[in-house]
Structure formats: C-alpha cells, structure tokens
Amino acid sequence: DVHLVESGGGLVQPGGSLRLSCGTSGFAFSSYWMTWVRQAPGKGLEWVANIKIDGSQKNYVDSVKGRFTISRDNAKNSLYLQMNNLRAEDTAVYYCARDLDYFDGKIYYDVFDYWGLGTLVTVSS
Amino acid sequence: AIQMTQSPSSLSASVGDRVAITCRASQGIRSDLGWYQVKPGKAPKLLIFGASILQSGVPSRFSGSGSGTDFTLTISSLQPEDFATYYCLQDYDYPRTFGPGTTVEIK
Numbered sequence: 697d698v699h700l701v702e703s704g705g706g707l708v709q710p711g712g713s714l715r716l717s718c719g720t721s722g723f724a725f726s727s728y729w730m731t732w733v734r735q736a737p738g739k740g741l742e743w744v745a746n747i748k749i750d751g752s753q754k755n756y757v758d759s760v761k762g763r764f765t766i767s768r769d770n771a772k773n774s775l776y777l778q779m780n781n782l783r784a785e786d787t788a789v790y791y792c793a794r795d796l797d798y799f800d801g802k803i804y805y806d807v808f809d810y811w812g813l814g815t816l817v818t819v820s821s
Numbered sequence: 822a823i824q825m826t827q828s829p830s831s832l833s834a835s836v837g838d839r840v841a842i843t844c845r846a847s848q849g850i851r852s853d854l855g856w857y858q859v860k861p862g863k864a865p866k867l868l869i870f871g872a873s874i875l876q877s878g879v880p881s882r883f884s885g886s887g888s889g890t891d892f893t894l895t896i897s898s899l900q901p902e903d904f905a906t907y908y909c910l911q912d913y914d915y916p917r918t919f920g921p922g923t924t925v926e927i928k
Contacts, residue, residue, distance in 0.1 A: 700864075731917075733865075741859065741908050743917035757916040758822070791865065798870060805871045806912035807855060811864040 705815030718792030844909035
C-alpha cells in the first residue's frame with residue numbers, strides 16, 4: 697500500500713522557519729515527481745510546489761518563491777519543504793502528494809494520486 | 822496564472838439526486854483538468870483526471886466532461902459518502918491552480 701506521512705508542522709512566529717518532511721512507502725519514490733499542496737483554515741486548496749524525480753526541476757507558486765525550498769532524498773524516500781521568512785498567510789495544513797505523470801498516448805497529465813493526511817503550520821506571534 | 826472558477830460554491834442535495842458541478846478556466850487548458858474530493862480530517866482524493874478519465878477505484882457514478890475552458894463533474898446518484906467539497910485543478914501550466922471549491926451538503 698502507498699503511504700505518505702507529513703511531519704514537522706507546528707507553531708512558529710512570523711519571520712521564522714520550519715522544515716516539513718514527508719515520509720513515503722509502498723512505491724518507487726525515486727520514479728515519481730512529488731508535490732506540496734496547502735489548505736488555509738476555512739479556505740480552499742492551493743498548490744505550493746513540485747519537484748522532479750531527480751530534483752533537477754522545481755516549480756513554485758509565486759507567493760512562496762524565494763522563501764520556500766522543496767527538496768527530496770531518494771535514498772530515504774522522503775520529501776521536504778524548507779519554509780523561511782514565514783508569514784501569517786502561510787498558516788495552513790500542508791499536504792504532500794505523489795505527482796504521477798500519466799500518458800494517455802497523446803498527452804501527459806499531472807495527477808496527484810496519493811496524498812498524506814497533512815501537517816498543520818501555524819504562523820502567529 | 823490561469824484562474825479557475827467553480828459553480829455553484831455550494832449546493833444542497835438529497836441521496837439519489839443527480840449533481841453537476843462546473844469549472845471554468847480563464848484560458849484554454851485542453852483536457853488538462855482533474856477533480857478532487859476533500860473531507861475534513863481525511864486525505865484529499867483524486868476522482869477524475871484528463872477531464873474525463875476515472876481514477877482507478879472511484880465509483881462509476883462519478884464522471885467528468887469538457888475541454889478547453891469549460892468542464893463538468895457529474896455525480897449520477899448521490900450517496901451519503903459523497904457529501905464533501907470538490908475542487909477542480911488545472912495541470913496545463915505552472916503554477917497549478919485549483920478552483921475555489923464546491924461544497925455538497927445534505928438537504
């Protein structure tokens with residue numbers, strides 16, 4: 697079975713830093729892109745970042761560029777999100793998801809097929 | 822960034838009802854659209870990708886249609902476990918963007 701478990705969330709002051717981890721099992725981690733998605737309290741889902749299988753390509757939503765860094769350790773089957781200079785608006789549950797490139801013979805689709813339960817990050821003084 | 826809108830933002834329906842949720846993209850996105858179901862305290866669940874491809878294990882009462890800018894998620898006969906919030910997501914371009922969500926509530 698595929699499992700993803702996020703950890704590292706907590707309460708941090710504005711301007712502070714936090715490192716989230718996502719431990720995985722049940723699939724060949726090094727063969728998949730991985731993604732972070734967040735959900736602020738009472739709000740909708742927001743895609744945050746993704747990373748290619750070898751870490752050579754990373755994409756971010758504009759609101760976190762220059763502050764967040766996504767990374768991975770394929771030897772440890774783990775995904776990370778380093779969050780610096782945190783703001784109140786970064787308060788959210790952060791989910792990691794497996795990012796499957798599905799090819800239907802013509803087009804590649806970016807599909808988040810397995811998700812963790814999330815870890816809560818609260819930015820407050 | 823591509824903007825995604827959904828309608829309605831919420832709806833009340835009864836078990837057995839046919840429900841349709843629409844999603845519109847601010848520009849053409851081919852069929853690069855997925856639908857996700859979110860319930861409180863649970864991991865989000867992929868329902869549909871490629872606008873109309875049913876994810877393995879998802880009941881056939883869920884279906885998706887559309888291409889370009891207009892898309893629809895249909896639940897043919899609402900079941901008790903379907904009461905949740907549904908989000909569309911475009912994977913045509915970066916940044917990936919979700920719609921604001923549609924909450925399906927019990928009437």
